Amino acid sequence: MQSDFNRLRVRAGGAAALAIALSVGVSAPFAARAIAAASERSEPTTAGAVRYGMLSAKAARTMAEREISQAQLRDYLTFIASDELEGRDTPSKGLDIAARYIASHLSRWGLKPAGGDGSYFQKMTLVRRGFDPAKSTAALGDKPLRFGEDFLFTGSGAAPGEGGLVFVGHGWVVKSKNIDAYQGADVKGKFLVVVSAGFGPPGVRMNELNRDGEGTDWLSPEQYAAKNGALGVLRLPATADDEAFRRSLRFLGRGSFAPEGIAPRPGRGGSGGGGTLPVIQVSPAVARGLLDGEKLSLDDAQKAARAADAPAVTAFALADAKRLKVSPAYVEEKATTQNVVAVLEGSDPKLRDEYVALGAHYDHVGVSTRGSAGGDVIFNGADDDGSGTVALMAVAEALARNPKERPRRSVLFVWHCGEEKGLWGSEHFTKNPTVPLEKIVTQINIDMIGRSRKPNDADPRNANLSEPHQIYVIGAKKLSTQLGTLAEKVNKGFRNIAYDYRYDDPNDPNRFYYRSDHYNYAKNGVPIIFFFDGVHEDYHQVGDEVDKIDFDKLEKVTQTVLLTTVEVANLPQRPVVDGKN
Helix, strand or coil: CCCHHHHCCCCCCHHHHHHHHHHCCCCHHHHHHHHHHCCCCCCCCCCCCCCCEECCHHHHHHHHHHHCCHHHHHHHHHHHCCHHHHHHCCCCHHHHHHHHHHHHHHHHHCCEECCECCECEEEEEEEEEEECCCCCEEEECCEEECECCCEEEECCCCCCEEECEEECCCCCEEHHHCEECCCCCCCCCCEEEEECCCCCCCCCCHHHCCHHHECCCEECHHHHHHHCCCCEEEEECCCCCHHHHHHHHHHHCCCCEEECCCCCCCCCECCECCCCCCEEEECHHHHHHHHCCCCCCHHHHHHHHHCCCCCCCCCEECCCCCCEEEECCEEEEEEEEEEEEEEECCCCCCCCCCEEEEEEECCCCCECCCCCCCCCCECCCHHHHHHHHHHHHHHHHHHHCCCCEECCCEEEEEEECCHHHHCHHHHHHHHCCCCCHHHEEEEEEECCCCCCCCCCCCCHHHCCCCCCCEEEEECCCCCCHHHHHHHHHHHHCCCCCEEECHHHCCCCCCCHHHCCCHHHHHCCCCCEEEEECCCCCCCCCCCCCHHHCCHHHHHHHHHHHHHHHHHHHCCCCCCCCCCCC
């Protein structure tokens, strides 16, 4: 077992590592351990133009085996997935620390900054719109409601309104399942009253509500309200637990960040997202009073929202005296976050202005607001996507350390932010590329490559987790058969990892092809390869820790990614696009 000193050392100059750690607020003991970053592997680069020979496949194989190691990957991941980085939420201090940590290594290895303004950081502005407690008001009949105690506005709608109330159960329409909460009820000029226990009606899984059917096959309550002239949505709590409601208020009251200039989409969340229409969440006490004397009680409504076999609730109008008046008032806060972007320049004068792009998202989901049974509240994201983050670092280091040879094309490295929030970083990069997007010949995405299913594991949550010598490969032949065939050939001649293509099935309900950063490149016509180990028991849980990583697998997949990158970069012509999304 390694000592804490060795486990926590980082590969940067000691003074640089200490400066980074202390400047962004890392604790002194942790910063002191980071001083061990004076790595024997890293060497200063020299200024001036350098002519490189072509890095051959044979030399790349030797490089991968020599330069990429389990110890190296463990070192990097132990920092990236540490508690001190607090789950790397977007935006957060922890994510900024991770960005500066990555950039410090890139600088030391001599990779060219490609984020903009001569730095490794491609900045993006985020906006959080919250509600002003002093100016946001609501009333039921002649009774004013107290903001933050009786109610809270959620979502993004700020239109004031006053009108009657129509109870519509869960409020969903899913045509393919013959689900219609409205059955012709007149909702125009009224507020919908809904109660639900999550995203979607009871008995319908979230992955059955795919994006292709949004607005046509299915509508959330917020979307139905916007489409049919309703004034907004009043959400009843899914539980009568007052403390649970107060916890949700603390979370919802903060509002949420979104990239500047991206309009909110109605109804994409279980408790908000009504576009311009207001969405109001009320307390259990207010909800009980609202349904007092009506056709069903709050308890009956909540039971119906949780049980798939519960009898359907027919929509009905509440008593005329129960009118809702709302007047939301917004306050706005801005923040910045960043992608981390670097280029390793190619060796061929005619091809070096083309790029093979490697990507991973270095963000995760932050800190739990609900606590946990064991007291751990930090989502460390060691696999998701700490594994991809450090794999990219290892590939960048290996390629940069060769003093004489480079791939023919340049290699573009992008650590994306905000993937967990909706592919923000990759969307921002592809809309504002720092190299010409049409010059990117392939994008290789690494999102979760560090976990393996153990022998005799009977946990159903790990049923689709890949085996130690297996990895899921997604989309490699979707846009370019040539690219997929080349990737297979490289693997079989090297580590011969079992490539599993099951998620390329167009009928697969998980739709992983559309759920990670490569998709923003693919929809712009860039052929992609997506490496993925599968969903497991610790996916988006506090248990996604470094000690559960299969470092032998992480090493082999990372080495294979390096070799695949070099082979694509050395092709005489860019991969032929012969497919479509």
